[in-house]
Amino acid sequence: MSVIKELWHSNICPQTDSRNNSPAMKELMEYMARHHDDLLKTLNDEQKAIFEKFDDCWSEYSSYAEEAIFTYAFRLGMQIALDVLI
Numbered sequence: 001m002s003v004i005k006e007l008w009h010s011n012i013c014p015q016t017d018s019r020n021n022s023p024a025m026k027e028l029m030e031y032m033a034r035h036h037d038d039l040l041k042t043l044n045d046e047q048k049a050i051f052e053k054f055d056d057c058w059s060e061y062s063s064y065a066e067e068a069i070f071t072y073a074f075r076l077g078m079q080i081a082l083d084v085l086i
Contacts, residue, residue, distance in 0.1 A: 014070060 006012045021029075036055075043051060 003012065040048060
């Protein structure tokens, strides 16, 4: 199956493909999760609510940023491919 069809059928999901995560990235994610949990334990209910809102905003921002990077990288790759063909 072609890459385009794989993308269409959601068989390829770049933002969740763990094969792209280096050992350093995986280690950092583990540290972040641990610190996140440790921080939540120290907060009162009001602070937790504020932190959850921040966490939600950060997740949404990260999603937009990943989309922008993917789009830019895809376009750049296509420009390189066209340049090679010309």
